Amino acid sequence: MRYETIEVYIENEIATILLNRPERLNSFDLKLGDELYDALRSLSNDSDVRVVVIKGKGKGFCGGGDVKEMYAADDKPHFLRELTKAIHKCVIEIRKMKKPVIAAVNGYAYGAGFSLVLACDLVIAVKDAKFNTAFVNIGLAPGCGTYFITRSMPYQRACELVLTAKTFNAQEAFDMGLVNKVVDDLDAAIDKYASKFKKLPPLAVGMAKMLLNEGMQNDLINHLELESETASLSAGSEDFFEGVKAFVEKRKAVFKGK
16 A cells, blocks of 8 residues: 555564654554554564554644644534544554554654554653643544553653643653653664664563453453463463573574564
8 A cells, every 4th residue: 555644664574664744743643543553454464574563754843733734624523533443543543553563752642643642662761741631722632542641650740741731851750750761872772672672582572462451351360371371372382492592502582583
């Protein structure tokens, strides 16, 4: 599929999705939502890809939903319903994907753009990145993000960010546990993190991600059983055999994703 609002690059098992509407701060419209979902689903099924990176072109990561399109819509309730569905599909695909997804935040991450950041597994941001939940500033109930933010910080802190729609910087996001690392050189940091996953066993990484997501909603007994089943399943893989063999032989393992 040829894309108009995103660009996709694959190099050395690292896939990069570049949000490409810089003139609108890479804001979500229906086309970007559909194209991002298509790219995520395709990369999820690509066995040659070990890790996915999402970046924004220009001075923003993603400015949220396209407010000009909201204003122009004749049926605003219907438009917002369709737009939030398009965003939600992307969020679900990120969390379902059995490979890590890294948000490379190069600038503004507002509204749905901030929600997209929260959906990713790792978040690396430049020092001058800015974040804002944003929705209430235009009289809109949050269409995305409230699920993750209340699982990332205490309820009262989440309320402060969502209800007041205050802007905060990368260091503040790091201090609140929303960002893994604040950096000067974003590309170098992303390459360092992504390269780690090229050396790790992709089956085990994917299963670990699944368990972390299921753990947010499972009760203890069911989750322990799921852990046991998953461990048993992974023990039948070639990667597990290579891992324990390399451990015994005191050498670095070479994983093949089988």
